[in-house]
Amino acid sequence: MTATLDTPAQAKAKPPLFGKEEKKALIDPMWVNNPIAFQILGICSALAVTTRLDKSLVMGAGVVIVTALSNVMISLIRNFIPSKIRIIVQLVVVSGVVIAFDQVLQAYMYDLSKQLSVFVGLIITNCIVMGRLEAYAMTNPPWRSFLDGIGNGLGYAWILAIVGAIREVCGSGTLLGYQVVPQSLYAAGYVNNGLMVLAPGAFVLLGIIVWVQRAISGYSEK
Protein backbone atom coordinates (compact mmCIF):
# COMPACT_ATOMS: atom_id res chain seq x y z
CA MET A 1 0.00 0.00 0.00
CA THR A 2 2.75 2.48 -0.69
CA ALA A 3 4.32 3.61 -3.92
CA THR A 4 2.53 0.98 -5.97
CA LEU A 5 -0.68 2.90 -5.70
CA ASP A 6 0.70 6.01 -7.36
CA THR A 7 0.16 4.98 -10.94
CA PRO A 8 -3.50 4.66 -11.93
CA ALA A 9 -3.00 1.41 -13.84
CA GLN A 10 -1.51 -0.36 -10.88
CA ALA A 11 -4.07 1.09 -8.52
CA LYS A 12 -6.75 -0.47 -10.66
CA ALA A 13 -5.02 -3.84 -10.66
CA LYS A 14 -4.64 -3.83 -6.91
CA PRO A 15 -7.44 -1.92 -5.21
CA PRO A 16 -6.84 -0.52 -1.73
CA LEU A 17 -7.57 -2.79 1.20
CA PHE A 18 -9.98 -0.32 2.73
CA GLY A 19 -11.33 1.92 0.00
CA LYS A 20 -14.66 3.66 -0.01
CA GLU A 21 -16.55 0.61 -1.26
CA GLU A 22 -14.97 -1.62 1.36
CA LYS A 23 -15.84 0.74 4.19
CA LYS A 24 -19.37 1.01 2.90
CA ALA A 25 -19.70 -2.77 2.75
CA LEU A 26 -18.55 -3.11 6.34
CA ILE A 27 -20.16 -0.11 8.04
CA ASP A 28 -23.47 0.39 6.25
CA PRO A 29 -25.18 -2.79 7.46
CA MET A 30 -24.26 -2.00 11.06
CA TRP A 31 -26.48 1.04 11.19
CA VAL A 32 -28.05 2.71 8.12
CA ASN A 33 -28.83 -0.53 6.33
CA ASN A 34 -29.12 -2.79 9.37
CA PRO A 35 -30.54 -6.18 8.37
CA ILE A 36 -32.84 -6.40 11.40
CA ALA A 37 -33.80 -2.80 12.06
CA PHE A 38 -33.90 -1.57 8.48
CA GLN A 39 -34.63 -4.63 6.38
CA ILE A 40 -36.53 -6.60 9.06
CA LEU A 41 -34.69 -9.79 8.16
CA GLY A 42 -33.71 -12.65 10.47
CA ILE A 43 -36.46 -11.86 12.95
CA CYS A 44 -37.44 -15.45 13.76
CA SER A 45 -34.08 -16.41 15.22
CA ALA A 46 -33.77 -13.01 16.92
CA LEU A 47 -36.94 -13.86 18.81
CA ALA A 48 -36.08 -17.44 19.58
CA VAL A 49 -32.54 -17.46 20.91
CA THR A 50 -32.42 -14.21 22.85
CA THR A 51 -33.62 -15.43 26.24
CA ARG A 52 -30.06 -15.18 27.52
CA LEU A 53 -27.06 -13.10 26.53
CA ASP A 54 -24.62 -15.99 26.05
CA LYS A 55 -27.01 -17.67 23.62
CA SER A 56 -27.44 -14.41 21.71
CA LEU A 57 -23.69 -13.89 21.49
CA VAL A 58 -22.97 -17.37 20.17
CA MET A 59 -25.83 -17.08 17.69
CA GLY A 60 -24.51 -13.69 16.59
CA ALA A 61 -21.01 -15.11 16.17
CA GLY A 62 -22.48 -17.98 14.18
CA VAL A 63 -24.23 -15.66 11.77
CA VAL A 64 -21.11 -13.46 11.39
CA ILE A 65 -18.99 -16.49 10.55
CA VAL A 66 -21.55 -18.07 8.26
CA THR A 67 -22.35 -14.89 6.31
CA ALA A 68 -18.68 -13.98 5.93
CA LEU A 69 -17.46 -17.42 4.87
CA SER A 70 -20.30 -18.21 2.51
CA ASN A 71 -20.03 -14.73 0.99
CA VAL A 72 -16.35 -15.36 0.26
CA MET A 73 -16.95 -18.81 -1.18
CA ILE A 74 -19.82 -17.75 -3.40
CA SER A 75 -17.88 -14.70 -4.51
CA LEU A 76 -14.89 -16.88 -5.46
CA ILE A 77 -16.98 -19.10 -7.70
CA ARG A 78 -19.50 -16.46 -8.76
CA ASN A 79 -18.38 -16.50 -12.38
CA PHE A 80 -18.72 -20.26 -12.63
CA ILE A 81 -22.15 -20.65 -11.05
CA PRO A 82 -24.81 -21.41 -13.66
CA SER A 83 -27.49 -18.80 -13.03
CA LYS A 84 -30.25 -21.42 -13.43
CA ILE A 85 -29.25 -23.16 -10.22
CA ARG A 86 -27.57 -20.32 -8.36
CA ILE A 87 -29.96 -20.34 -5.39
CA ILE A 88 -29.45 -24.06 -4.87
CA VAL A 89 -25.70 -23.63 -5.09
CA GLN A 90 -25.87 -20.85 -2.49
CA LEU A 91 -27.91 -23.13 -0.26
CA VAL A 92 -25.38 -25.94 -0.56
CA VAL A 93 -22.53 -23.65 0.45
CA VAL A 94 -24.48 -22.09 3.34
CA SER A 95 -25.57 -25.50 4.62
CA GLY A 96 -22.01 -26.73 4.51
CA VAL A 97 -20.72 -23.81 6.56
CA VAL A 98 -23.60 -24.01 9.06
CA ILE A 99 -23.24 -27.75 9.62
CA ALA A 100 -19.51 -27.32 10.16
CA PHE A 101 -20.19 -24.54 12.70
CA ASP A 102 -22.74 -26.75 14.48
CA GLN A 103 -20.25 -29.61 14.68
CA VAL A 104 -17.60 -27.33 16.16
CA LEU A 105 -20.09 -26.05 18.74
CA GLN A 106 -21.03 -29.59 19.71
CA ALA A 107 -17.39 -30.41 20.21
CA TYR A 108 -16.21 -27.33 22.09
CA MET A 109 -19.28 -25.60 23.57
CA TYR A 110 -21.56 -28.55 24.27
CA ASP A 111 -23.73 -26.80 26.88
CA LEU A 112 -24.57 -23.90 24.60
CA SER A 113 -25.04 -26.11 21.59
CA LYS A 114 -27.62 -28.06 23.57
CA GLN A 115 -29.52 -24.89 24.36
CA LEU A 116 -29.35 -23.42 20.89
CA SER A 117 -30.35 -26.85 19.54
CA VAL A 118 -32.23 -26.48 16.31
CA PHE A 119 -31.55 -22.76 15.87
CA VAL A 120 -27.96 -23.22 14.78
CA GLY A 121 -29.20 -25.41 11.94
CA LEU A 122 -31.79 -22.80 11.12
CA ILE A 123 -29.07 -20.23 10.32
CA ILE A 124 -29.29 -21.90 6.91
CA THR A 125 -32.72 -20.41 6.42
CA ASN A 126 -31.78 -17.02 7.88
CA CYS A 127 -32.81 -14.55 5.21
CA ILE A 128 -29.80 -12.35 5.94
CA VAL A 129 -27.35 -15.01 4.75
CA MET A 130 -29.14 -15.85 1.53
CA GLY A 131 -29.98 -12.21 0.97
CA ARG A 132 -26.32 -11.13 1.08
CA LEU A 133 -25.22 -13.95 -1.21
CA GLU A 134 -27.80 -13.08 -3.83
CA ALA A 135 -27.56 -9.31 -3.51
CA TYR A 136 -23.84 -8.86 -2.92
CA ALA A 137 -21.51 -11.84 -3.23
CA MET A 138 -22.80 -12.82 -6.69
CA THR A 139 -21.57 -9.54 -8.14
CA ASN A 140 -18.65 -8.46 -5.95
CA PRO A 141 -15.05 -9.65 -5.41
CA PRO A 142 -14.17 -11.89 -2.44
CA TRP A 143 -12.56 -9.35 -0.09
CA ARG A 144 -15.40 -6.89 -0.34
CA SER A 145 -17.92 -9.72 0.01
CA PHE A 146 -16.10 -10.87 3.12
CA LEU A 147 -16.41 -7.40 4.66
CA ASP A 148 -20.04 -7.23 3.65
CA GLY A 149 -20.64 -10.55 5.37
CA ILE A 150 -18.90 -9.43 8.55
CA GLY A 151 -20.78 -6.13 8.50
CA ASN A 152 -24.21 -7.73 8.08
CA GLY A 153 -23.40 -10.42 10.63
CA LEU A 154 -22.37 -7.79 13.17
CA GLY A 155 -25.41 -5.67 12.35
CA TYR A 156 -27.51 -8.69 13.29
CA ALA A 157 -25.34 -9.63 16.27
CA TRP A 158 -25.41 -6.32 18.12
CA ILE A 159 -29.17 -6.13 18.07
CA LEU A 160 -29.35 -9.74 19.26
CA ALA A 161 -26.92 -8.94 22.06
CA ILE A 162 -29.01 -5.99 23.25
CA VAL A 163 -32.25 -7.97 23.17
CA GLY A 164 -30.53 -10.90 24.88
CA ALA A 165 -29.06 -8.73 27.63
CA ILE A 166 -32.34 -6.99 28.41
CA ARG A 167 -34.31 -10.24 28.37
CA GLU A 168 -31.86 -11.99 30.65
CA VAL A 169 -31.71 -9.18 33.19
CA CYS A 170 -35.46 -8.58 33.27
CA GLY A 171 -36.55 -12.18 32.80
CA SER A 172 -34.08 -14.10 34.95
CA GLY A 173 -32.30 -11.42 36.97
CA THR A 174 -28.93 -12.60 35.67
CA LEU A 175 -26.40 -11.52 33.04
CA LEU A 176 -24.20 -14.16 31.42
CA GLY A 177 -25.34 -16.44 34.24
CA TYR A 178 -24.25 -14.10 37.05
CA GLN A 179 -26.88 -12.74 39.40
CA VAL A 180 -27.19 -8.99 38.80
CA VAL A 181 -30.53 -8.25 40.44
CA PRO A 182 -29.65 -8.14 44.13
CA GLN A 183 -31.28 -10.62 46.50
CA SER A 184 -32.51 -7.75 48.66
CA LEU A 185 -34.72 -6.59 45.80
CA TYR A 186 -36.38 -10.01 45.63
CA ALA A 187 -36.83 -9.90 49.38
CA ALA A 188 -38.59 -6.57 48.92
CA GLY A 189 -41.10 -8.22 46.64
CA TYR A 190 -39.55 -7.83 43.19
CA VAL A 191 -40.35 -10.63 40.73
CA ASN A 192 -38.69 -11.52 37.44
CA ASN A 193 -40.74 -10.51 34.44
CA GLY A 194 -42.11 -13.74 33.00
CA LEU A 195 -43.04 -12.09 29.71
CA MET A 196 -39.37 -11.50 28.96
CA VAL A 197 -38.50 -15.20 28.74
CA LEU A 198 -41.28 -15.81 26.24
CA ALA A 199 -41.30 -14.87 22.56
CA PRO A 200 -43.82 -12.00 22.92
CA GLY A 201 -41.36 -10.21 25.23
CA ALA A 202 -38.75 -10.37 22.49
CA PHE A 203 -41.29 -9.06 20.01
CA VAL A 204 -42.01 -6.00 22.11
CA LEU A 205 -38.31 -5.31 22.71
CA LEU A 206 -37.41 -5.76 19.07
CA GLY A 207 -40.20 -3.42 18.07
CA ILE A 208 -38.87 -0.75 20.40
CA ILE A 209 -35.32 -1.20 19.12
CA VAL A 210 -36.42 -0.92 15.50
CA TRP A 211 -38.40 2.19 16.37
CA VAL A 212 -35.49 3.84 18.19
CA GLN A 213 -33.01 2.87 15.49
CA ARG A 214 -35.25 4.25 12.75
CA ALA A 215 -35.98 7.44 14.66
CA ILE A 216 -32.25 8.13 15.01
CA SER A 217 -31.16 7.02 11.55
CA GLY A 218 -33.97 9.04 9.98
CA TYR A 219 -35.68 6.22 8.09
CA SER A 220 -38.99 6.95 6.44
CA GLU A 221 -41.31 4.73 4.43
CA LYS A 222 -41.26 5.76 0.83
Add this chain to the structure above:
Amino acid sequence: MDTSKNSYVLAFAVGITAGVSMLLAVAANALRPTQEAAQQYDRQKNIMLAAGLLQEADPRPRKEIEEVYKTRFKEHVVDLTTGEFADAKYKPSDLGGIKDAAERARYRDVYESTDELGKTAAWVMPISGKGLWSILYGFLALDASGATVQGITFYKHGETPGLGGEVDNPKWKAMWPGKSIYDDKGEVYGVRVKKGKVDPNIAVEKRHYVDGMSGSTITGNGVTDFVKRDLKAFKLFLDRLKAKG
Protein backbone atom coordinates in the same frame (compact mmCIF):
# COMPACT_ATOMS: atom_id res chain seq x y z
CA MET B 1 -17.42 -20.52 -20.97
CA ASP B 2 -21.10 -21.21 -21.56
CA THR B 3 -22.52 -21.72 -18.07
CA SER B 4 -26.08 -22.27 -19.23
CA LYS B 5 -25.46 -25.55 -21.05
CA ASN B 6 -27.29 -28.45 -19.40
CA SER B 7 -24.23 -30.64 -19.21
CA TYR B 8 -22.30 -27.86 -17.47
CA VAL B 9 -25.12 -27.22 -14.99
CA LEU B 10 -25.27 -30.91 -14.16
CA ALA B 11 -21.53 -31.27 -13.78
CA PHE B 12 -21.38 -28.14 -11.59
CA ALA B 13 -24.18 -29.37 -9.33
CA VAL B 14 -22.59 -32.77 -8.86
CA GLY B 15 -19.17 -31.24 -8.34
CA ILE B 16 -20.17 -28.72 -5.68
CA THR B 17 -22.30 -31.22 -3.77
CA ALA B 18 -19.55 -33.81 -3.74
CA GLY B 19 -16.98 -31.22 -2.71
CA VAL B 20 -19.01 -29.83 0.17
CA SER B 21 -20.02 -33.27 1.46
CA MET B 22 -16.42 -34.43 1.35
CA LEU B 23 -15.30 -31.45 3.43
CA LEU B 24 -18.10 -32.00 5.93
CA ALA B 25 -17.33 -35.70 6.24
CA VAL B 26 -13.73 -34.88 7.06
CA ALA B 27 -14.74 -32.21 9.59
CA ALA B 28 -17.32 -34.44 11.29
CA ASN B 29 -14.86 -37.30 11.55
CA ALA B 30 -12.12 -35.12 12.96
CA LEU B 31 -14.44 -33.64 15.57
CA ARG B 32 -16.18 -36.84 16.66
CA PRO B 33 -13.83 -37.82 19.53
CA THR B 34 -14.08 -34.31 21.01
CA GLN B 35 -17.86 -34.36 20.69
CA GLU B 36 -18.19 -37.74 22.37
CA ALA B 37 -15.94 -36.59 25.18
CA ALA B 38 -18.08 -33.46 25.58
CA GLN B 39 -21.26 -35.54 25.79
CA GLN B 40 -19.77 -37.88 28.32
CA TYR B 41 -18.52 -34.97 30.40
CA ASP B 42 -21.99 -33.44 30.32
CA ARG B 43 -23.45 -36.71 31.64
CA GLN B 44 -20.86 -36.94 34.38
CA LYS B 45 -21.51 -33.36 35.41
CA ASN B 46 -25.22 -34.07 35.72
CA ILE B 47 -24.64 -37.21 37.77
CA MET B 48 -22.47 -35.12 40.10
CA LEU B 49 -25.08 -32.37 40.22
CA ALA B 50 -27.76 -34.85 41.28
CA ALA B 51 -25.49 -36.31 43.93
CA GLY B 52 -24.70 -32.83 45.21
CA LEU B 53 -20.98 -33.03 44.48
CA LEU B 54 -21.11 -30.19 42.00
CA GLN B 55 -22.72 -26.77 42.01
CA GLU B 56 -24.55 -25.16 39.14
CA ALA B 57 -22.00 -23.16 37.07
CA ASP B 58 -19.12 -24.61 39.05
CA PRO B 59 -16.00 -22.52 38.48
CA ARG B 60 -13.60 -25.45 38.72
CA PRO B 61 -11.81 -26.38 35.49
CA ARG B 62 -13.02 -29.39 33.53
CA LYS B 63 -9.96 -31.46 34.37
CA GLU B 64 -10.54 -31.13 38.08
CA ILE B 65 -14.22 -31.99 37.82
CA GLU B 66 -13.44 -35.06 35.74
CA GLU B 67 -10.91 -36.11 38.36
CA VAL B 68 -13.51 -35.80 41.14
CA TYR B 69 -15.88 -37.93 39.11
CA LYS B 70 -13.24 -40.57 38.58
CA THR B 71 -12.32 -40.85 42.24
CA ARG B 72 -15.76 -40.49 43.80
CA PHE B 73 -18.06 -42.44 41.48
CA LYS B 74 -18.42 -46.12 40.62
CA GLU B 75 -20.44 -47.02 37.56
CA HIS B 76 -22.73 -50.05 37.79
CA VAL B 77 -25.28 -51.87 35.69
CA VAL B 78 -28.29 -53.34 37.50
CA ASP B 79 -30.25 -56.35 36.32
CA LEU B 80 -33.79 -55.15 37.04
CA THR B 81 -35.20 -58.69 37.17
CA THR B 82 -33.00 -59.65 40.11
CA GLY B 83 -31.88 -56.32 41.55
CA GLU B 84 -28.28 -57.54 41.43
CA PHE B 85 -25.34 -55.86 39.68
CA ALA B 86 -24.49 -57.17 36.26
CA ASP B 87 -21.22 -55.29 36.07
CA ALA B 88 -19.39 -58.32 34.73
CA LYS B 89 -21.71 -58.46 31.73
CA TYR B 90 -22.19 -54.82 30.75
CA LYS B 91 -20.80 -51.37 31.30
CA PRO B 92 -23.22 -48.36 31.34
CA SER B 93 -21.88 -47.28 27.97
CA ASP B 94 -22.77 -50.68 26.46
CA LEU B 95 -26.47 -50.43 27.26
CA GLY B 96 -27.43 -48.20 24.35
CA GLY B 97 -25.91 -50.70 21.95
CA ILE B 98 -27.96 -53.73 23.02
CA LYS B 99 -30.05 -54.74 20.01
CA ASP B 100 -32.66 -56.98 21.65
CA ALA B 101 -35.38 -54.77 23.17
CA ALA B 102 -36.26 -57.15 26.02
CA GLU B 103 -32.62 -57.53 26.95
CA ARG B 104 -32.12 -53.76 26.86
CA ALA B 105 -35.15 -53.16 29.10
CA ARG B 106 -33.71 -55.62 31.62
CA TYR B 107 -30.66 -53.56 32.49
CA ARG B 108 -30.19 -50.05 33.72
CA ASP B 109 -27.19 -47.98 34.75
CA VAL B 110 -26.67 -46.79 38.31
CA TYR B 111 -23.92 -44.56 39.64
CA GLU B 112 -22.60 -45.04 43.13
CA SER B 113 -21.28 -41.91 44.77
CA THR B 114 -18.80 -42.53 47.57
CA ASP B 115 -17.42 -40.33 50.33
CA GLU B 116 -13.70 -39.76 50.90
CA LEU B 117 -13.38 -43.12 52.66
CA GLY B 118 -15.01 -45.05 49.86
CA LYS B 119 -18.30 -45.60 51.68
CA THR B 120 -21.49 -45.30 49.66
CA ALA B 121 -22.95 -41.81 49.92
CA ALA B 122 -25.62 -41.87 47.23
CA TRP B 123 -27.09 -43.84 44.35
CA VAL B 124 -27.74 -41.91 41.17
CA MET B 125 -30.22 -43.42 38.74
CA PRO B 126 -31.34 -42.27 35.32
CA ILE B 127 -34.92 -41.05 34.97
CA SER B 128 -36.75 -40.11 31.82
CA GLY B 129 -40.26 -39.63 30.55
CA LYS B 130 -42.74 -37.40 28.83
CA GLY B 131 -43.49 -33.86 29.91
CA LEU B 132 -45.65 -31.57 27.80
CA TRP B 133 -43.68 -31.16 24.57
CA SER B 134 -40.74 -33.42 25.02
CA ILE B 135 -39.10 -36.30 26.77
CA LEU B 136 -37.15 -35.17 29.82
CA TYR B 137 -33.90 -36.93 30.66
CA GLY B 138 -32.28 -36.62 34.03
CA PHE B 139 -30.89 -38.22 37.14
CA LEU B 140 -32.34 -38.82 40.57
CA ALA B 141 -30.00 -39.33 43.51
CA LEU B 142 -31.05 -41.37 46.55
CA ASP B 143 -29.17 -41.71 49.83
CA ALA B 144 -27.19 -44.85 50.66
CA SER B 145 -30.26 -46.73 51.93
CA GLY B 146 -32.25 -45.73 48.86
CA ALA B 147 -35.12 -44.22 50.85
CA THR B 148 -34.59 -40.49 50.64
CA VAL B 149 -33.98 -38.18 47.70
CA GLN B 150 -30.66 -36.37 47.65
CA GLY B 151 -31.07 -34.46 44.44
CA ILE B 152 -32.51 -34.31 40.96
CA THR B 153 -31.33 -32.87 37.68
CA PHE B 154 -32.37 -32.82 34.05
CA TYR B 155 -29.80 -32.74 31.28
CA LYS B 156 -32.06 -32.74 28.27
CA HIS B 157 -35.62 -31.58 27.64
CA GLY B 158 -37.62 -29.35 25.35
CA GLU B 159 -40.16 -27.86 27.76
CA THR B 160 -41.24 -24.22 27.53
CA PRO B 161 -38.59 -21.91 28.98
CA GLY B 162 -39.96 -20.12 32.03
CA LEU B 163 -42.81 -22.62 32.48
CA GLY B 164 -42.05 -26.35 32.26
CA GLY B 165 -38.44 -25.40 31.62
CA GLU B 166 -38.30 -24.39 35.28
CA VAL B 167 -37.37 -28.03 36.01
CA ASP B 168 -33.87 -26.59 35.52
CA ASN B 169 -34.40 -23.92 38.16
CA PRO B 170 -32.04 -24.57 41.10
CA LYS B 171 -34.67 -23.25 43.49
CA TRP B 172 -37.19 -25.83 42.34
CA LYS B 173 -34.65 -28.63 42.38
CA ALA B 174 -33.65 -27.61 45.91
CA MET B 175 -37.09 -28.74 47.13
CA TRP B 176 -36.39 -32.38 46.28
CA PRO B 177 -33.67 -33.37 48.77
CA GLY B 178 -35.09 -34.98 51.91
CA LYS B 179 -38.30 -36.23 50.31
CA SER B 180 -39.10 -39.84 51.07
CA ILE B 181 -39.85 -42.26 48.24
CA TYR B 182 -41.65 -44.79 50.51
CA ASP B 183 -45.00 -44.31 52.24
CA ASP B 184 -45.48 -45.47 55.85
CA LYS B 185 -46.28 -49.00 54.67
CA GLY B 186 -42.95 -49.20 52.88
CA GLU B 187 -44.44 -49.13 49.38
CA VAL B 188 -42.86 -47.04 46.64
CA TYR B 189 -44.80 -43.75 46.66
CA GLY B 190 -42.45 -41.67 44.60
CA VAL B 191 -42.06 -37.94 44.91
CA ARG B 192 -44.93 -35.98 43.48
CA VAL B 193 -45.15 -32.54 42.00
CA LYS B 194 -48.14 -30.78 43.50
CA LYS B 195 -50.33 -28.36 41.61
CA GLY B 196 -49.71 -25.31 43.73
CA LYS B 197 -47.67 -24.97 46.88
CA VAL B 198 -46.96 -27.71 49.39
CA ASP B 199 -48.74 -27.27 52.72
CA PRO B 200 -46.17 -28.12 55.42
CA ASN B 201 -48.97 -28.84 57.91
CA ILE B 202 -50.14 -31.88 55.95
CA ALA B 203 -47.80 -34.74 56.79
CA VAL B 204 -48.09 -36.61 53.50
CA GLU B 205 -47.40 -33.47 51.48
CA LYS B 206 -44.40 -32.55 53.55
CA ARG B 207 -43.05 -36.06 53.15
CA HIS B 208 -43.62 -36.69 49.45
CA TYR B 209 -44.55 -33.52 47.57
CA VAL B 210 -42.67 -30.62 45.99
CA ASP B 211 -44.21 -27.32 44.84
CA GLY B 212 -45.63 -27.21 41.34
CA MET B 213 -44.18 -24.87 38.74
CA SER B 214 -46.79 -22.30 37.79
CA GLY B 215 -48.17 -22.72 34.30
CA SER B 216 -46.78 -26.20 33.84
CA THR B 217 -49.17 -28.70 35.35
CA ILE B 218 -48.60 -31.21 32.58
CA THR B 219 -44.82 -31.14 32.89
CA GLY B 220 -45.23 -31.57 36.66
CA ASN B 221 -47.60 -34.51 36.24
CA GLY B 222 -45.17 -36.06 33.79
CA VAL B 223 -42.32 -35.77 36.29
CA THR B 224 -44.51 -37.31 39.02
CA ASP B 225 -45.39 -40.23 36.74
CA PHE B 226 -42.00 -41.11 35.39
CA VAL B 227 -40.16 -40.68 38.69
CA LYS B 228 -42.54 -43.22 40.21
CA ARG B 229 -42.33 -45.52 37.19
CA ASP B 230 -38.55 -45.51 37.17
CA LEU B 231 -38.34 -46.04 40.92
CA LYS B 232 -40.67 -49.01 40.53
CA ALA B 233 -38.48 -50.38 37.76
CA PHE B 234 -35.61 -50.35 40.24
CA LYS B 235 -37.77 -51.96 42.96
CA LEU B 236 -35.72 -55.14 43.48
CA PHE B 237 -32.53 -53.13 43.61
CA LEU B 238 -34.10 -50.67 46.08
CA ASP B 239 -35.32 -53.62 48.20
CA ARG B 240 -31.76 -54.81 48.37
CA LEU B 241 -30.57 -51.37 49.54
CA LYS B 242 -33.37 -51.25 52.10
CA ALA B 243 -32.45 -54.70 53.46
CA LYS B 244 -28.85 -53.56 53.83
CA GLY B 245 -30.16 -50.52 55.70
